[in-house]
Amino acid sequence: MSLALYFDYVIFPILTIAVLLVFIRLVKGPNVVDRVIALDLIITIGIGFITVYSIRTKEAIFLDVAVILALIAFLGTIAFSFYLEKTNNDD
Amino acid sequence: MMKHFLMNLLLSFIWVALTGSMYYSNFLFGFLLGFFILWIMNRNEDDQRYFFRVPKIISFLFYFLYEMIAANLQVAYDVITPKYFFKPGIVKYPMKARTDLEINLLSTIISMTPGTLILDVSEDKTTLYIHVMYLKDKDQFIAQMENGIEKKLLELLR
Amino acid sequence: MIDNLIINTVLIHLFTAITQLIFWRKTVTQRILSVAGCFFGLVSAIRLFYKVYNQGILTMNAANWDAPFGIVFVADLFSSTLVLLTAIAGISVSIFSATGIGRARMLYGYFPIFHFLMMGLNGAFLTGDIFNLYVWFEVIIISSFVLMTLGGRKAQLEGAVKYMAMNILASTFFLTGIGILYGLTGSLNMASLALEVPKISNQALINITAMFFLIGFGIKSAVFPLYFWLPSSYHTPPSAVAATFGGLLTKVGIYALFRVFTLIFTPDEFMKGTFIVLAVMTILTGAFGALIKDNIRRLFSYLIVCHIGFMIGGLGLYTTLAITGAIFYLIHDIMVKTNLFLIAGLIRQLRGSMHMGKLGGIYAAYPKISLLIAVVIFSLVGIPPLSGFWPKIYLFNASFASQQWFYVAAILIGSIVTLYVIAKFWAQVFWKDACDDEIIVDNFQNLSKFKKGLLVVPILLMASVSVYIGLNAEVIIQVSTRISNELMEKTPYIQAVLGT
Amino acid sequence: MELLLVFLIGVLYAAGVYLILRRSMVKLLLGIMLFGNATNILIFLLGNIVKGKPPIIGADFKVFQDIYADPIPQALILTAIVISFGLTAFAIVLLKRVYALINSDDLDDLNTPEEEDI
């Protein structure tokens, strides 16, 4: 079994299942903070996805995207926290 | 100490330049080689801190890695088994770390370790509020932190 | 032939705007820069027009890449005429703004954005690349959003939200159309599209694409039933802004419709019919709206809609004669509509209101200004031999030839309603005594002579152009006819761009 | 894969339309954003889509050695994304102003009667 096939049939499915689970949390909530961390985790898994994809296609260029994600993904979370601390009600 | 570090870096760069292959493995090899040469050369000098610290850092890293994997496994087990074993709580932890860098490194490390998470730092920067997943006993936890991670970290930094 | 002159008007406005940004909050400097920029823009536009008039289509390959690989700028007579008209309207608005716009707005970037808008207009007229046209459209709409909200009164915001929502929708349709066109032909250059599009095996797909452009540009040019943003918003911004909008913004939509539907798409019977139906409905809708509006800018807004129908109908007839008429109307309309909103601004300076019910007595107090305004509004009506009259003759003749009697009827109704509402406007605003109970705010009286001049001279300038268009219609007819021929016969355009 | 993207485009457009038909200005904005995304994917799809071959010439070459993804739609979408960011940012701030003014994001509350014209 080549590495590519292994990735296609093992790694990617695991990652997709992971995303699915997180997405269920995102939909379920119940609070906005839950959704925010779910989003954060989805992005993190996305970084993993991109990394794996670049291994799978042997194109290192995609790692550049992952770098950006890793650097700035948390800004969204920070913004949400900022918002939530400002407004104590959880709309 | 800085002198030694820079010297070591210089040596590793020279090594890379000599061998002409820009790989990290090569650089790492150069660095270790340089470290060894420097250590040999400076065995008789007073300031030996550099040569102790490097192994300490490495050992700390391994310690951290070990903690992380162990805790991860514990959590993983808890996550996939139907029954919850954890006893969460928020602990007020009086830390020894004082400078911003120390506090930050400490909190990063605490947060990156499964089972613990920094929720807040008090405004006077003396206390951490840590969310702990497996809180058997507050004092025991505090003691474990003080003598474990924090101590090792501060040793490295000071 | 390669010529940087084409892009000069764009660059002049760009650099004017940038310089004004550097002189942020220096309102006097900005005013001077604005008028100077517009002046150079005008000079450059005149030079371009003459050159194109005498030498034919000019092109400039941006970044020195041959079409269709780079972005090409094309000045044919159509675009250079519009550039010229924009320059005239631009300098008028610029002079008017010097006193017509409050200082607070100038402090927050009125002038730079105005020049960006001018730049956008010129760019849109001159570009020969469909995606670049999209970019210009975005420059135009974003600057118009900003100008529209500048000041942030509630009515402005209301207008802006509607204006914005619908215009963004329009851009989306436009962009979707571009995407499809690219998917079908692999090209974005309009001349090369003109060659590629007829080669597509499934022409129905081309018709579908055309519909996206029709809707996108239709919204921009305020065609029924896509016009709603216009009467919702044009009465809200400062009059100098409304003048730019009223005179030029919808006309960019018209320009794009004419350009795209002559160069890239050739309307089939269904599309022509659609255009005619839209034209008729647009005229009627505008006319009905104009009949009932009391606020003069709302009234003018509906008149814009009404007269858009005239031009769209010209496109729907799709004969050289009809397009000549529509182009002539376009030329006339740009001058008059811009002026109308400047006049609205002047009226507000004179009387502090824009409600016909509250206005009055201007004729008694300011006879010369009133007569000047009369010239403009009767040009709008098309009282011969003023400018609005001649294009209608072409449109009538063309519809006779195509036997489009509904369109004839619509033009008739539109013209009659325009006549009626303008006469009513005159009677109410100029003849009637001002209401006693209403305290009249005459800001004009207290202005210095120079400032008064700044308000009146632009109106005079454009009124003179209107009168010139009317009295020397032959020249305009020559230009319109040539434009119309250029539009209907696309080979020279394609040759000029692709050099084949 | 194209079929899936085709379906996705449909969903995005439909959702965009549905949202812009709501009364809330926030939804309007979200709808506009979805519309923009839909258009971008449409453009992307209608170009030549190729997997895993970015239009970047290899380090050691002067021209492409292999097939590569169509760079034009990418450039167009990039431009479109940035432009719509500008528009969206402005629209969001407009929303803020509207909210400050009428204390709600209900578009119906924004309507100004004609009598309030100047």
Add this chain to the structure above:
Amino acid sequence: MINILIAILSTVGALAILFASIGILRMPDFYLRLSVTVKAATLGIGLFLLCTAILFPDISVTTKAIAISFFLILTTPVAAHMIGRAAYKSGTPKWKGTVLDDLEKDYKNREDLQGIAKPETPEDSTIDPKK
């Protein structure tokens, strides 16, 4: 050889991520979810990056891999701390099995103190245009 190494590392990484996602779904309260997810996912990604570093013997790729891990380790705890604190302050409920909360009373004290000693003054909302 390298392939097998990569396969093992990536599998472990993927599983770590999977555990994180199961965790976020299954954990009974927000704080536990947060606590579980952050590190497991980071660990997983770290392992993936190790794979890339092994696969591409190029210095730039390795640098990137290191950079990504570094950035993640730098930012993730901060984000977790911020959202955790925000959640706490906005009253996100704790699991019923929570045994201890030192933060609660401290926050109460602080708020009381602020309420008396330092009334909250809104910052100047506009900048003087002349500046």
Add this chain to the structure above:
Amino acid sequence: MRSSILQTASQYLLPILLLFSVFLLLRGHYYPGGGFVGGLVASIAFVLHSFANGTENTLKIVRYKPLSLIPIGLLIASLSMFMPVLLGLPVMTGLWFEEPIPVIGMIGSALFFDLGVYLVVIGVVLTILFTISQNTH
């Protein structure tokens, strides 16, 4: 909403992000990146800083009003667009120095153009976000 952890993090994230943004800017012609993304990353650096330390403090670091970056950026971009005209070439024609320069590679008008884009993007994003956050406090 001050957090010492975030504040400290932002202290060292700011230079890292800025460095990274310049990296993206310079390599854009050869690898993914360029003025846009570079500018966006740079502005995110400041935005992050402002989240941690307050907009006023970030403005002190920036020293200039972000608004003033816009005309500078526009000027650089438009001059690099306009330069060829002075040489009798069509607008925007690429001009290049003969020899490549280490690290950066070929230097040409395209790079200046990208630099303009970079500055404008920073100016724009910061103007927008800082104006909003000043307005929100």
Add this chain to the structure above:
Amino acid sequence: MLFTVLSGLITSGLLIPFGKFFKSRWSVLLACLPILLFVYYFSYIPDISLGKTFNQEINWIPSLGVNLSFRLDGLSLLFSLLITGIGSLIVIYASAYLKGHQFLDRFFAYLLLFMSAMLGLVLSNNIILLFIFWELTSISSFFLIGFNNQQKESRKSALTALTITGIGGYFLLIGLLLIVYITGTASIDALFAQASFIQQHAYYPYIVGFVCLGAFTKSAQFPFHFWLPGAMKAPTPVSAYLHSATMVKAGIFVLARFTPILGNTELWSYTLLIAGGVTMVYAAIHSLFRTDLKGVLAYSTIAALGMLTFLLGLGTREALTAALVFIVAHALYKAALFLITGIIDHETGTRDLTLLSGLRKVLLPVFIAGTLAALSSAGLPLSIGFIGKDLIYEATLHGPQQLALYLTIIAVFTNVILVTVGFYAGIKPFLGPLPEAFQKVHLPYRAMWVPPLLLGILAFILGIFPHLLGGSLIQASLQVMDISTAPVNLKIWHGFNTVLLLSIGTLALGTIIYLVQKPTANKLAFIEKFNNLSPKHIFERMGALLLRFSDFYTNKIHNGYLRSYMLKIIIFAEVLIGYELLNSGPISIDFDKLSPISFYEGFNVLILIAAVLFTVSTRSRLSAVVGTSVIGYAICLIFVFYSAPDLAMTQFTIDTLTVVLFVLVLFRLPPFLNFANKLDKIRDGFVAISFGVILSIVALKVLQEPFETQVSDFYGQYAYSLAKGKNVVNVILVDFRGFDTMFEIVVLSIAALGVYSLLKLRLKSSEKE
């Protein structure tokens, strides 16, 4: 001729800067212009009498065939003389009548403008040019009628007049353009030759209809007559000029002009006969009941205009002769009567017939003038009116066999009443005792009472020496209108015959009615009860209805709700695109051309769709934002999968920034409210899904077409060698299509400026606009 037309225009233009001068008593100098013009045209009489015509043509707009082309023939000379002659008197009169008026200069500007327009109209040898002057008369009369613009009634009348004549004008234009369209020429000269071609053309009925509509509105034919009594709000000199001698005759002139082109067909004759007949009877009856002197004159004018139309419709040589003579006669006496009314109004302050009496004691010369005019109007032998009346009866009696009797009856009927109302206006105010109130009335300036006197005298001079008129002008005019060239011989005395009998009968009957029936307020009130049925009322009701409809339509369709606008736009798009889609043939999917679906790609799309649904359905704003972020990041992954790293980076950073923006802005917004009812949601959902489906199908179809890669191949080929870059996307952005980027950053900059100003700028209340 061009100069004569322009002279008035120029003078009126000069009045704007030099108005002050002419506001003074020097205003009378302005009369020099019409007098000179009168003399100028007078000098043409000998030549024209010989049957010559004079043409002048200056190119103006050759592309449209519209040239400054003038033609002086009998008809135009006749009208020119009337226009300039009466115009001279009016100017003199007005300079006294409006002495000291604040806006005298404007008045004269309009008046001269009007005069020039009339001159141009009658002299035009080009029907488009004719139309231009036609519209100019409408506009200048608008200003003249509304001259007393402080009065609401005055403004309303001006508006009504302009609306009605404007509507007519546009119809006339259509008629004229149709003529030009079918014949290819606008030259009246040329059209004479094409008469039979036009009359056989399928569009002929429309042409007649449109031209007549135009002429009828202008010359106040039933049912468009009502603007004319309203127009009496104008200063009396204006009424005298516009509504007696000139403007209303523009319609008659056009009918006369087109008689040789469109005339001599049943359609033409019946149209004119019926319109004219109804008008004259209707107006005559009405005139009898008016108590306002001007009202009386207005309705009698309408009746006279009806009569003229009627005669033109009759179309025989006799009828045309009668019409021409009657035009002159009517112009003379009606102008005089108006001027007299003006004097009475000016001196006594009232025009109420029931109040006025005995004025002969104070206004003797005026009384003389009035009597002369009234007698001419009555058709007393030796007056031109008598000759006119004779000719009318002759014409009706010799009309078509089966109609002659009826035509004569209505002609007699109308004439009888015209006699009566002529007496009302010219004599009645002067007879009887002088009431207390008018004791102090004194004779006005000479400039005011001389003109009517002159006109009255002229009526008799022409009556006594009819060949002055007949041999020259009428003859020449007829020559233009009629093919036959038999000499015209106007006589005072035709001998004892039926016509004489009718004339005398008319006079007698008219006198009897004058003596028996007095207009009173009661009678007026009685007739006004029928106002609900009057055309004016019907027009006003239609106007109101139109306004109500406009209001309903505009507010219905433009209802203020953005979502409703959006809905309309989307549905419109769906209809158009859907229609074309139906024409585009069946969908066929060529699966070979599609790339295979990987598991993770499909999954990514599914997540994306789920996120879309979540965003649409969530009730929390913040959650919706979270949802859109997921969408954005999933799209980012699509870009990664499909080789677009640059795009992915940009999409990601921008999405993150958008989230930050949203979050910063969403402070304290209340939760989404559920406004829409279920039905609306279902409708919107249906529309939305249809739109999605349509777009999907379009995309699918486009995908099936072969893809051209010429341009992207070029980019790939030369990105490095020519543009020195390896990231082709970036090379496109900064080089190949750098212009897009340049102006895209401008877009960004503008957005930033906009945000800045939107949040920082607060207007002071003084800067509302």
